[in-house]
Amino acid sequence: MSMDRRQFLKIAGISSILGFGASVVSTAQPSLLTGLDPAQVDKNKEALLAKRWAMVVDMSKFKTDDDYKKVIDACHLTHNVPDFRNADGSVDKKFEIKWIWTAAYERAFPGQDNKYMNEHLKEMPFLVACNHCDNPPCVRVCPTKATFKLPNGITMQDEHRCIGCRFCMAACPYGSRSFNWRDPRPAIKSENKEYPTRAKGVVEKCTFCTERLAVGKLPACVEAAPKGGLIFGDLEDPNSEVRKIVTNQYTIRRKSDLGTGPGIYYIVGGSDHA
């Protein structure tokens, strides 16, 4: 069969119109199977809601090692964070998983230390965790959208989608993310039955306790901290405690010059130490 150019274009045009038409008809069938009806799902009545969750760390309230330990343990026990140890009982740095931990001033706020600064301040362990940035580099680099921003400002991690590429770990300027090199289960001493563990091969980090906010509880670290040590609230709400502190007091953030817009604010100079 021979066909000239004109005939070929006619047939191609008509068949492409038919093809597109068919695809429009066949995709217009939403049901329980393709996705839930938005009217069918809701948030709990007691859930704490915000436009931008943020935290203030008041370092003057942390006095003893125990204050830090309580906070870290509360978080790690609540979220089934494994605790890998060497034979001599020290933390196995190669496999360590951390959601919240402590760092010295020069590590937490590099470039802001100086030779003559107060020794106490220099050696003070600062509580650090995921900053839930406004403009998170981890989200930008994630190839599967396993990490993403929730509308309430939390940088969330969907372990179901994580493929373990660790781009996010390379992107995060705060070292807030840990990779599960091993099955974490054997290193979890006491399991919290209400929270899942992770599997080998995924990245994990602090989630600002989304699961606790959903049932009206403050994050585990905030509850375990000395009174006023960790303050959690909605930064967009002008009447919230965090907003008042951030507005009225001098606070600093970690590496804010990078433009990530971190959501954890630090009150460094307290009344107890200059």
Add this chain to the structure above:
Amino acid sequence: MKLYDVGKIFIGILVFAAIAAFPFYYNIGRVNAKPEPKVDTPVIQEWEKQYGKKECVESKEFMRAEHMQLLNNWRDMVVRQDNRGYLSSANHKRFNMSLQNGCMNCHSNKKKFCDECHTYLSVAPYCWDCHIQPKEKEEKKS
């Protein structure tokens, strides 16, 4: 038309048929018990007493055929959209969208409820790599 090597071809076909049919005659006479998932946990019995019937988040037929799709949707709703409540279209009750704290609260018999069919059908969902399964009595013995 003449067919060459009839004998060889015929033997070849027989050998092929014997190998291809191996699974069928291998299983002749073996009893393959039908999976019988159980829904008789204490929590479900309590529910039955209270409401007069056994109810799940959707109808039995729907759950049987589509629970995997429903769980996928639930996961996306909870993790990615931060919604926790699910209004059943079958009985208009509100349920907590959670595998560990929702489903397994009632269906605390994972072995008889999940594994019964999954093992029979040789499917291995990786839910329990992360989610903690309920403690069962049989587990303590072993």
